[in-house]
Amino acid sequence: MASSLAKVTLFITFLFCALSNHEAVAGSNSEDTPSLEDLRLLLKSQKLTRLNFYMHDLVLVSDPTSVRVAGVPGSNGNTTNFGDLYVLDDPLTTGPSLTSRAVGRAQGIYSFSSEDATALMMSINMIFTGDKYNGSTVAVIGRNDVLKKVRELPVVGGTGAFRLARGFLQISTAVLDSPTLSVVLNCSLYVLH
Incomplete structure (x- = not known):
């Protein structure tokens, strides 16, 4: 169980880093593209x-x-x-x-x-x-x-x-x-x- 939790935590950390790098390179977002903060909130509120x-x-x-x-x-x-x-x-x-x-x-x-x-x-x-x-x-x-x-x-x-x-x-x-x-x-x- 602890190993699975560590893998999930590592994946989420990797995802946030990748999204942060993408946002820095891509510049401003369009209205339809979620911001990095929107994606963080989405991950926290999954159902x-x-x-x-x-x-x-x-x-x-x-x-x-x-x-x-x-x-x-x-x-x-x-x-x-x-x-x-x-x-x-x-x-x-x-x-x-x-x-x-x-x-x-x-x-x-x-x-x-x-x-x-x-x-x-x-x-x-x-x-x-x-x-x-x-x-x-x-x-x-x-x-x-x-x-x-x-x-x-x-x-x-x-x-x-x-x-x-x-x-x-x-x-x-x-x-x-x-x-x-x-x-x-x-x-x-x-x-x-």
């Missing part, structure tokens, strides 16, 4: 937020939210879709139905990145559009082993209410429609900000 929502990834439908932009034509004996790349702009809703109240969009890319498992490399920005998080984003980048019941991906940053975010996103498959390759994911987002 943990948990959000639960559903992500709708619709592929072979009349109005897809995820489209294949690169890949190997045909299966060529490849059962994992290795090499396929998709771009997504998926709705985020409060419930598993697409008609549930919208709370944002998940925009980014995912690729089938394993030759021997059905696993995705995902890079997604979650843009929230409602309530107190309107306009705030969370960046999620990591591996999604789609055959596991619950998958966990790291939160690597954020903006707005989630500035300096870190945490994780747990996802599980709520609905899978094999003929259309469409999926609804139950998402539990844990963000320290």
Whole structure:
């Protein structure tokens, strides 16, 4: 425990030094750029937020939210879709139905990145559009082993209410429609900000 506390203290000290040097070099800040003092206060007042929502990834439908932009034509004996790349702009809703109240969009890319498992490399920005998080984003980048019941991906940053975010996103498959390759994911987002 003491070792972990020492590492955190060292990291925060390093962060303050780096920010101090950046501010001295960069000169004056614009209105949208937080001051060094703002960042210090933000670090002192961090909180943990948990959000639960559903992500709708619709592929072979009349109005897809995820489209294949690169890949190997045909299966060529490849059962994992290795090499396929998709771009997504998926709705985020409060419930598993697409008609549930919208709370944002998940925009980014995912690729089938394993030759021997059905696993995705995902890079997604979650843009929230409602309530107190309107306009705030969370960046999620990591591996999604789609055959596991619950998958966990790291939160690597954020903006707005989630500035300096870190945490994780747990996802599980709520609905899978094999003929259309469409999926609804139950998402539990844990963000320290």
